Every structure is written in C-alpha cells, then in structure tokens.
Amino acid sequence: MTSEREGAVRQVHRIIVVGGGAGGLELVTKLGDKLGKSGAVQVVLVDRSPTHIWKPLLHEVAAGSMDPNTHLLEYVAQARWHNFEFQQGELTGVDRARKTIAVAACVDQDGEELLPARELPYDTLVLAIGCVTHFFGVPGAAENAIALDTVEQAERFRRRLIKACVRAQNGRGRVGEDGRPRVDIAIIGAGATGVELSAELRNTAHVLNAYGLHQLDPRRDIHISVIEAGPRILPALSERVSAETTKLLHKLEVGVLTNERVTEVTPDAVLTAAGKRIDADLTVWAAGITAPAVLKTLDLPVSRMGQIVVGATLQSETDPDIFAFGDCASCPWPEQQTSVPPRAQAAHQQATFLYDAIRARLDGRPLPKFQFKDFGSLVSLGHFSAVGSLMGGLIGGSMFIEGLMARVMYTSLYRMHVLALHGAVRMGLDTVTHWLRSKTNPRVKLH
Known part of the structure; x- marks a missing residue:
C-alpha cells in the first residue's frame, strides 16, 4: 500500500x-x-x-x-x-x-x-x-486422524475413502474374520459433525457400489464406528434428540460406542481407555474445538x-x-x-x-446489547433423515421434529446464509441451479 x-x-x-x-x-x-x-x-x-x-x-x-x-x-x-x-x-x-x-x-x-x-x-x-480442531494431546491423533476444518482436509478424506474401497475390492486391504474384504472407518467425536458424517458415509458406500467403484457390500463390508467419550451422542443437544438419532444410526448399521475415551490413534486403529482396539483404515477427529x-x-x-x-x-x-x-x-x-x-x-x-x-x-450513539435467541438445533442424516428441536420465540416453546420437516428446516439454514450474501434473487437462482445439477450429476463425487 x-x-x-x-x-x-x-x-x-x-x-x-x-x-x-x-x-x-x-x-x-x-x-x-x-x-x-x-x-x-x-x-x-x-x-x-x-x-x-x-x-x-x-x-x-x-x-x-x-x-x-x-x-x-x-x-x-x-x-x-x-x-x-x-x-x-x-x-x-x-x-x-x-x-x-x-x-x-x-x-x-x-x-x-x-x-x-x-x-x-x-x-x-x-x-x-x-x-480449530483440538486433539487434547492424544498420542497419534494429529498425525493419524483427519480433521475437517478446511475443504482441503475434507477432500483428502474423500480421496482416501475411495482409494480404500478400491484397494479392498482388489484384495489390497483389510480382511475380516469371515474372509471378506472390508473397510473400517472410525469417527472420534459424536457431536453434530461426527454424527452427520457417519450417515453421509453410509450413503456414499451405497453410491460407490452402484457406480461399480467397488463390489463390497455397503453395509456388511464397510464398517463405520462413532466413538464418544461421554455417555451419549450429541451431548450438546437434548436427550430425546440424542436417543432418536442413536436409533437412526443403528438402523443404518453405524456402530455407536459411548463412554469410550480415546487414548491413542495409530495408523490402523483407535485405542481407548477401556482397552478396546477399533480397527480403522480411515480415522476422522471430530472430538473438540479450541x-x-x-x-x-x-x-x-x-x-x-x-x-x-x-x-x-x-x-x-x-x-x-x-x-x-x-x-x-x-x-x-x-x-x-x-x-x-x-x-x-x-x-x-x-x-x-x-x-x-x-x-x-x-454515529456516536450508545451501543445496544446482544441477546442470543436459541431457535433450536438440527442434525442431518443425509438422504436418510434429519432430527432436531425447535425452540424459543420461533414456536413459543420446544418441539421435537424429524423426517421431511427437519430436513427442510436444515436445508433452509444454508439458504439463509446464501440470502445474506447474495440477496433473494441470486439465492433463488442458486437454489434452482444446485437442484438441476443434482439431477444431472452423480450423487457422489467420483474422482
């Protein structure tokens, strides 16, 4: 300058x-x-x-x-x-x-x-x-687990996921006790990011199979585990939201491990204080921020x-x-x-x-005071469902929601962000553009 x-x-x-x-x-x-x-x-x-x-x-x-x-x-x-x-x-x-x-x-x-x-x-x-991600000084976490703070980190995980599936399909990966090839994914931390990622990954396993990138059974051969140190998943949300989300994850055959404090992350496993070893070809760290x-x-x-x-x-x-x-x-x-x-x-x-x-x-006027209004929280489970609660001034109380209504509300959060950045006209055009793209492109990025 x-x-x-x-x-x-x-x-x-x-x-x-x-x-x-x-x-x-x-x-x-x-x-x-x-x-x-x-x-x-x-x-x-x-x-x-x-x-x-x-x-x-x-x-x-x-x-x-x-x-x-x-x-x-x-x-x-x-x-x-x-x-x-x-x-x-x-x-x-x-x-x-x-x-x-x-x-x-x-x-x-x-x-x-x-x-x-x-x-x-x-x-x-x-x-x-x-x-930024907080690894809490856990040995091997920063070196062997992938955080999701940036697009680069998210893309790195996606590429490694596809590679792991292809390697397993061709006999270059892990083999289970039943002799079948398998891919193990461990997600450390059962907050919103960890839970939402687990559901999206289950959908991705089905799509990659449909496009022929692997012939693994999407549920039987691709194992997804969510590991939480506390007594329940989504600890920041209500117990009902946590319980309903746990049921949905079980239906998706996502393993939910609670009261399991991670003590070490190795290149191929996650170790806990209770002495458990969770095999992991890929590990995501979503356990805390600082x-x-x-x-x-x-x-x-x-x-x-x-x-x-x-x-x-x-x-x-x-x-x-x-x-x-x-x-x-x-x-x-x-x-x-x-x-x-x-x-x-x-x-x-x-x-x-x-x-x-x-x-x-x-203008030289006294500054107002900020008052936070909690309108509730929503958790997306991808194409499968969404759950959450609406609170406060929005409905005059508290209401549990799930399914289509929750998915619509979850999507609207991003649309509100786009509205703030671009205005109503561009937000509408952006919405239509992404809807059209979703109808003409593969449901998962394959390269």
Missing part, C-alpha cells in the same frame, strides 16, 4: 474484519453494501484462504456427496460485488497502541510468495477467525478455551476498538448462565447485531 493511498484511506473510518467464515463474510457484505458504497467507511476483510465455504457443509464434502467447487465463493469477487476490500493472509498479531494488525505472507502451493507480510491500519477491528493460538498473543482477556472474552456489546473487555464474535469469542448468555454456544445461528445473529452496533458507534 503506497503512502498516498494510505493517507486517503485514513480520512475515512477503516473497519477490518478478520475471518471470512459465515458470520464474518455476512458482516462485511452488509457493511460494504450499506456503508462502503457511499464511501462513509472503508471495509476490509482479511482471511488466509482465497475462498469461502459454509463450514457445516464440510462433512458432505468429505463424504463426496457435495462437490465443493459448486459451493465455493471467491472473496475477491464478493468484495467487488459488495464494495469492500479483500486482503489474503493469516493474522499473526495486533499492535493495539498503533492500531495495526500484522498479516503473514501468502504463498502458493509451490511455496512461492504471492503477497508479502504486511501491516494494515484499523479504526475498528472485528475478530471472527472461528476455531480457539486459534494467535488469540492468546494479543494481550486481550481470553477464556479457558482461548476465546476472546467480550461483553454484551461484543467488545473486548479491555479495548473498545476491538470486537469479537462467533466461535473465537466467549460471549455471555445470561439467561442460561453460560456463554453463547459455537453454532452457525449464533454467528448469524451476532453478525446482524454487529452491523447495527458499528452503525451506532459511528
């Missing part, structure tokens, strides 16, 4: 949002549409990746039931359409005294530098960098999980010029005497709130 350009930039209020996840991208899009177009402020998005995908879709990418290329959104294009600036790179530090952030150099797949390390000045800084390590270096109060501690206005407790929201923030939820849960609906609500809060701050 030239000094002449920087001087021009500093004449207007500069808002930097770090993190282009669901909430961060929705926020900069709205800020750019409402304030950036008129030149009232300059809006900048910083993210280490050049593209955005809605993170709850990654289990479908891993199972091959979704082609990520049809859902990726280029940040540069979104910036052009919605009047904000995009800077690619990873956040490495914040100088609060000088009000600048440090962004790491950006390199390509060959290790060549595309963009240099740089500093970016801000007047208002919003941190929305999400979370805040990115860089947050602990910013000299801001952090929670036990390393999240930035914010007040009801989503401002940091010690620096009113820094906001944080989404999974990287510990936001109070007074009604439940806890913090707001790390869910997509929370990030969506906080992004909407922050737009209003930033507008109030620019």
